[in-house]
Amino acid sequence: MDERRPEQKETRNVEKKNTVGKSVRKIDALSLAAGTELFTDDIEIKNPLYLAILYSPVAHAEIRSIDASGAERMDGVVEVLHYGNTPRVIHTTAGQGFPEPSPYDSFLFDRTVRFVGDRVALVAAEDLSLARKAVSRIKVEYDPLPPLFEPEEAAESYPLPPKEARMPIPAAYEPWKNLAAKIDITIGDIQKGFSEADFIEEREYSVQYASHCAMEPHAAAARFDERGRIVIYSTTQVPFHVRRITARLLGVPVGMLRVIKPRIGGGFGGKQEVILEPLVALVALRHRRAAKLVLTRREVFVSTRTRHPMRIRLKTGVKKNGDVTALELDGLLNTGAYGSHALTVLSNVGSKVLPLFNKIPNIRFFGRSVYTSLPVGGAYRGYGATQGYFALNQHIDIIARRTGQDFLEWVKNRHIQKGE
Numbered sequence: 001m002d003e004r005r006p007e008q009k010e011t012r013n014v015e016k017k018n019t020v021g022k023s024v025r026k027i028d029a030l031s032l033a034a035g036t037e038l039f040t041d042d043i044e045i046k047n048p049l050y051l052a053i054l055y056s057p058v059a060h061a062e063i064r065s066i067d068a069s070g071a072e073r074m075d076g077v078v079e080v081l082h083y084g085n086t087p088r089v090i091h092t093t094a095g096q097g098f099p100e101p102s103p104y105d106s107f108l109f110d111r112t113v114r115f116v117g118d119r120v121a122l123v124a125a126e127d128l129s130l131a132r133k134a135v136s137r138i139k140v141e142y143d144p145l146p147p148l149f150e151p152e153e154a155a156e157s158y159p160l161p162p163k164e165a166r167m168p169i170p171a172a173y174e175p176w177k178n179l180a181a182k183i184d185i186t187i188g189d190i191q192k193g194f195s196e197a198d199f200i201e202e203r204e205y206s207v208q209y210a211s212h213c214a215m216e217p218h219a220a221a222a223r224f225d226e227r228g229r230i231v232i233y234s235t236t237q238v239p240f241h242v243r244r245i246t247a248r249l250l251g252v253p254v255g256m257l258r259v260i261k262p263r264i265g266g267g268f269g270g271k272q273e274v275i276l277e278p279l280v281a282l283v284a285l286r287h288r289r290a291a292k293l294v295l296t297r298r299e300v301f302v303s304t305r306t307r308h309p310m311r312i313r314l315k316t317g318v319k320k321n322g323d324v325t326a327l328e329l330d331g332l333l334n335t336g337a338y339g340s341h342a343l344t345v346l347s348n349v350g351s352k353v354l355p356l357f358n359k360i361p362n363i364r365f366f367g368r369s370v371y372t373s374l375p376v377g378g379a380y381r382g383y384g385a386t387q388g389y390f391a392l393n394q395h396i397d398i399i400a401r402r403t404g405q406d407f408l409e410w411v412k413n414r415h416i417q418k419g420e
Contacts, residue, residue: 193326
């Protein structure tokens, strides 16, 4: 009989599992080094239909007509999908918690295109080169609509989102004003803080578009298993969100879908979106056979997700010794044509950044996520904190120099400490 006390057993187990400071073999190290690890496009799918997408060449337009007959007459083309023959279910592509904190403002296909790279149609064919050739045979007539490229102009201009757009959670959402999200939080008395300052430092900063540039492009495939379930292989970071959203779009029970996430060649947030999976699943369901879609590098850049560009205005009241008496952050996030992660990324600009310095008694965070006719922002490593801290870091450097202090010393003296 083991007469050791339970707490002794627990201590020994903890010590055994502790890997800090130790060399640990990576589970997939050998397969990666040997080149035997399977990624989505490497998985053998028996006799699939190959899919190719037609993208909008205009930033904002109404589709007057689609003539797919030229593509449909081609030998080996099985089907052409577009807004006229697919389910019209509004949803978000953001793979987040449920209810999702992102607006429902997307369709599989819509009669209105909202940015260069928006989906217009999809071809399913017996081979990939045929599918891509068939895409070029689809004739589309567009009625151009005025685009909005500047976030400042887009705010409270004519609406860009679909009229059915809605927010699934209680949050400030005003699509008729092109506002995908709005936040206004004040701690303390901001005006009193400014009045107590020896000087005011006010600057504007901007963060540009960026692409994740993962080595592996977005890809998805679907097949049926022996139980009649649709099995989806995907370069996803969020398999359970893929399953939930895809089931909703197809109108099938969640249990009818199984999502497998193989090894992915980089994600960084760019694969935290449900973009391709509903397409391969829909084709598989309609034709009772496997389907596969792999994007080219150009398609990834044009049609998937980016880091949200942002304009940030910082206003600080500062004492001669460098203490900040008031800080106001005014942020304008460009969410692009759809509100993917518009609320949560904007929230993190303030919530992950402003509490870093514990001796600022008066703070205001005012932020807006604005729809434009530009590529769609989404999850990207840092997730809002990157945009916010980029601006604040530059601003603190200016304050430190102006008060004759070393930047690092300024930060050490005012950074939040353990227990605060």
